[in-house]
Amino acid sequence: MPQSAASRKKQAKTFSLSEDVIEILETYRKKKKVGTLTSAVEQIIREWRKSDLAAQVTAYYDSISDDDMKKDEEWGKFSESQM
Numbered sequence: 218m219p220q221s222a223a224s225r226k227k228q229a230k231t232f233s234l235s236e237d238v239i240e241i242l243e244t245y246r247k248k249k250k251v252g253t254l255t256s257a258v259e260q261i262i263r264e265w266r267k268s269d270l271a272a273q274v275t276a277y278y279d280s281i282s283d284d285d286m287k288k289d290e291e292w293g294k295f296s297e298s299q300m
Contacts, residue, residue, distance in 0.1 A: 246257040
């Protein structure tokens with residue numbers, strides 16, 4: 218996925234992590250063939266963010282009524298017809 222110049226800008230931070238977490242990150246890094254632990258952490262966070270957003274969307278659609286769902290579908294069909 219292409220990244221904007223702003224998202225590629227890095228800030229140096231220092232973290233102290235327990236040995237078991239470092240082992241998990243190293244395992245992830247090797248499994249995913251990611252170059253550095255920093256890259257592994259960034260990828261994990263991006264994956265979590267994507268998963269969290271998907272969960273929020275699912276929770277929203279699970280919470281709305283059948284009537285509201287039908288209205289959303291009608292609006293979707295209408296907007297597709299306007300393209």
